[in-house]
Amino acid sequence: MRSVVAISGASGIIYGVRLLQELPGEKILVISETAKAIIPTETGMTVEQVEALADKVYCDTDLFASISSGSYDYDCMFVAPCSESSVAKFACGIADTLISRAVSVCIKEGRKLIIVPRETPKSAIMLENELKLARCGVVIMDANPGFYPGPKSVEDMVNFIVGRCLDRACIQHSLFKKWGE
Numbered sequence: 001m002r003s004v005v006a007i008s009g010a011s012g013i014i015y016g017v018r019l020l021q022e023l024p025g026e027k028i029l030v031i032s033e034t035a036k037a038i039i040p041t042e043t044g045m046t047v048e049q050v051e052a053l054a055d056k057v058y059c060d061t062d063l064f065a066s067i068s069s070g071s072y073d074y075d076c077m078f079v080a081p082c083s084e085s086s087v088a089k090f091a092c093g094i095a096d097t098l099i100s101r102a103v104s105v106c107i108k109e110g111r112k113l114i115i116v117p118r119e120t121p122k123s124a125i126m127l128e129n130e131l132k133l134a135r136c137g138v139v140i141m142d143a144n145p146g147f148y149p150g151p152k153s154v155e156d157m158v159n160f161i162v163g164r165c166l167d168r169a170c171i172q173h174s175l176f177k178k179w180g181e
């Protein structure tokens with residue numbers, strides 16, 4: 001199993017960190033410049049500590065990276081968290097950073113793409129951009145946890161969203177108690 005994880009500059013960096021901790025197999029990571037600035041303030045981790053969770057790390061300006069090409073194979077790509085600026089780029093097909101190029105390729109190749117947008121409230125522009133992506137088969141996994149598993153902590157709420165991402169990628173986990181279990 002090989003996954004691509006992109007962390008963009010929205011609040012909720014912890015979603016990307018937990019995904020990297022939970023994903024099995026090989027992990028390729030790209031962190032946007034704004035996300036690099038947010039990492040220490042939100043997580044108390046350094047960028048290097050987050051990067052150490054991946055097997056391969058690319059710079060967001062490196063358009064020569066393997067994941068820029070449709071011929072490079074992987075199972076699933078995640079953008080978590082996903083800023084609305086990135087959502088807008090993805091919806092318009094702008095591919096001028098490694099993250100936006102990899103997403104554009106992922107969509108054109110019909111690969112599995114799960115994004116975790118984090119913004120509230122959402123403008124009509126944001127909603128239309130997300131709808132456009134959903135119509136292309138992108139899974140819009142809003143950073144919007146369910147309360148039915150009875151979360152007791154922020155970690156439980158983060159695990160819910162990360163667990164739902166893993167569900168959609170067909171990866172077994174026990175991050176939260178599913179309805180009926």
Ligand SMILES: Cc1cc2nc3c(=O)[nH]c(=O)nc-3n(C[C@H](O)[C@H](O)[C@H](O)COP(=O)(O)O)c2cc1C
Nearest residue numbers: 008009010011032034035038083084085086118119
């Ligand atoms: C501390 C901080 C928190 C932010 N939180 C969000 C957010 O939750 N959602 C969002 O869409 N943008 C947020 N932004 C704005 C984005 O970082 C900004 O639009 C940036 O251009 C996104 O670029 P990127 O997607 O390439 O990282 C935040 C910015 C900062 C500095």
